[in-house]
Amino acid sequence: MELAALLALSHYPELQNRKVKMVIRDVKGEPVEASFSPFNFIKSRKNKVYKIIIQKGSFMERLDLNRQVAALGHEMAHFVQYDERGYFNTLITLLGYVMSDKKRMRFEKAADKLAIDHMLGPQLLDFSFYTSDQEIRSYMDAKGYEY
Numbered sequence: 823m824e825l826a827a828l829l830a831l832s833h834y835p836e837l838q839n840r841k842v843k844m845v846i847r848d849v850k851g852e853p854v855e856a857s858f859s860p861f862n863f864i865k866s867r868k869n870k871v872y873k874i875i876i877q878k879g880s881f882m883e884r885l886d887l888n889r890q891v892a893a894l895g896h897e898m899a900h901f902v903q904y905d906e907r908g909y910f911n912t913l914i915t916l917l918g919y920v921m922s923d924k925k926r927m928r929f930e931k932a933a934d935k936l937a938i939d940h941m942l943g944p945q946l947l948d949f950s951f952y953t954s955d956q957e958i959r960s961y962m963d964a965k966g967y968e969y
Contacts, residue, residue, distance in 0.1 A: 823876070823883065826890030833940040834898050841871045842901070844894075846878050853880035854893055856900035863909035872901045885949070892937075892945035899936035903929070927952065935961060944969050 827844050831837060859871035874897045876882045882893060904912045918925040930952040937946055943962045947955055947969060962969050 823890060823894075826887055827874070827894050829887075829891045830894040830898055830942070833895060833937075833942050834902065836905070837872075837898060837901060839868060840901075841869070842898070843871065843873045844876065845873055846876045846883075848878040849875065851877065853877045854882050854897060856897040856904075858901075858904060858912075862904075867905065870905075872904070874898070888945055889949035892942065892949040895937045895940065895942040895945060896933055896950070899933040899940070902936055903933060931957075934958070938962060938967065939965070941967070943967050 823844065823846075827842075831842060854874065854876050857873040857875050859865075859873075862870040865871075874894060882890065885893065903915075907915055915925075915929060919929055920926075934946055934950060934953040937943075938958065938961055943958060946953065946958050950958065953961075959969065
């Protein structure tokens with residue numbers, strides 16, 4: 823999984839000098855999720871800590887490399903979303919995420935588009951939870967990206 827994380831991270835130059843940790847834990851919930859340090863609000867942008875938490879024994883550990891890159895690239899897109907929103911707006915967004923399926927889907931599809939904008943479209947065509955292949959291809963065509 824380390825290679826997949828490095829490949830996904832290589833698509834995000836804005837995260838290159840950031841603290842991005844990948845943690846495999848025996849936790850309940852999603853098989854993979856983006857998280858951040860609760861102290862990020864007092865840290866400068868370059869000192870913020872972002873985490874990708876992978877559920878131990880989940881399908882994530884059994885995916886092929888390309889699909890791992892797609893999943894991790896999607897999660898890294900959330901880090902860019904968090905940076906763009908700032909800490910408090912991120913908390914408000916995440917509250918909406920929990921309270922509304924419509925807002926959750928909008929947030930997740932925006933992360934997919936962000937991953938596509940970081941040239942991970944071909945990987946997302948191989949593995950995406952939130953955006954259909956047709957939507958991915960349509961977005962890539964509109965942007966002039968190859969797949």
